[in-house]
Amino acid sequence: MTKLSVNINKIATLRNARGPHARPDLLQAARDIERFGAEGITVHPRPDERHIRYQDVRDLQHLVTTELNVEGNPTPDFMALVREVRPAQVTLVPDAPDALTSNAGWDTVGQQAYLKDIVAELHGLGSRVSIFLDPDLALVDAAAATGTDRIELYTEAYARQYAADRAAAVAPYRAAAARAGQLGLGVNAGHDLDLDNLAFLHQQLPELAEVSIGHALVADALYLGLENTVQLYKRQLR
Ligand SMILES: CC(=O)[C@@H](O)[C@H](O)COP(=O)(O)O
Numbered sequence: 001m002t003k004l005s006v007n008i009n010k011i012a013t014l015r016n017a018r019g020p021h022a023r024p025d026l027l028q029a030a031r032d033i034e035r036f037g038a039e040g041i042t043v044h045p046r047p048d049e050r051h052i053r054y055q056d057v058r059d060l061q062h063l064v065t066t067e068l069n070v071e072g073n074p075t076p077d078f079m080a081l082v083r084e085v086r087p088a089q090v091t092l093v094p095d096a097p098d099a100l101t102s103n104a105g106w107d108t109v110g111q112q113a114y115l116k117d118i119v120a121e122l123h124g125l126g127s128r129v130s131i132f133l134d135p136d137l138a139l140v141d142a143a144a145a146t147g148t149d150r151i152e153l154y155t156e157a158y159a160r161q162y163a164a165d166r167a168a169a170v171a172p173y174r175a176a177a178a179r180a181g182q183l184g185l186g187v188n189a190g191h192d193l194d195l196d197n198l199a200f201l202h203q204q205l206p207e208l209a210e211v212s213i214g215h216a217l218v219a220d221a222l223y224l225g226l227e228n229t230v231q232l233y234k235r236q237l238r
């Protein structure tokens with residue numbers, strides 16, 4: 001079974017347009033998303049706190065009853081936050097502070113020693129660790145050597161190529177997921193997944209443990225409603 005973790009960054013973006021206590025109520029949205037059937041809540045606090053604020057992560061830790069997945073670059077501030085919150089899963093993403101959104105996976109070959117230390121510290125906190133990376137076999141092999149539990153396949157390239165040639169788009173992801181499975185790594189995926197491209201990825205990657213989806217899901221909810229949208233995404237994963 002592939003779990004759906006809903007990324008609520010964009011709900012925070014809407015709230016922040018009117019200040020920290022404005023509507024929509026982020027915490028209530030997280031509770032409702034779980035009630036509507038999501039199996040996890042994902043947040044990606046960025047250094048400028050333009051959507052998820054560090055305090056949101058602290059608050060969510062007390063109310064999420066499924067799994068809280070906290071994504072980010074393991075800067076000193078991020079590490080201080082996860083030491084305090086001890087999320088069920090930490091997804092390491094090498095994004096620059098000024099990145100509009102995540103735009104690259106880890107170089108697990110060049111940064112293996114660094115990642116190994118971070119993974120060990122996160123394990124000491126009791127968190128499962130996932131490393132965001134492109135679907136490249138050498139990167140998967142090097143990720144395994146860091147001691148990470150999972151990888152998160154960065155699916156922007158898949159999403160971009162999907163309409164033109166979905167078989168070609170998914171091919172490197174199939175190979176990377178299969179290699180991860182052989183190495184005993186769990187496989188997550190995320191970025192730009194939507195109601196068009198999700199079902200095919202799920203069919204093609206039997207190893208897929210979890211997808212984290214935010215931008216498209218929140219945009220769809222404007223038209224379809226949040227409850228209906230969460231259920232439509234879950235249906236793609238059957
Ligand atoms: C890790 C990743 O793929 C991102 O998609 C992400 O968490 C979304 O971040 P933004 O909501 O800031 O674009």
Ligand SMILES: NCC(=O)COP(=O)(O)O
Nearest residue numbers: 007190191192212214215
């Ligand atoms: N890890 C990916 C994620 O959380 C959501 O990405 P997106 O659906 O907002 O592109």
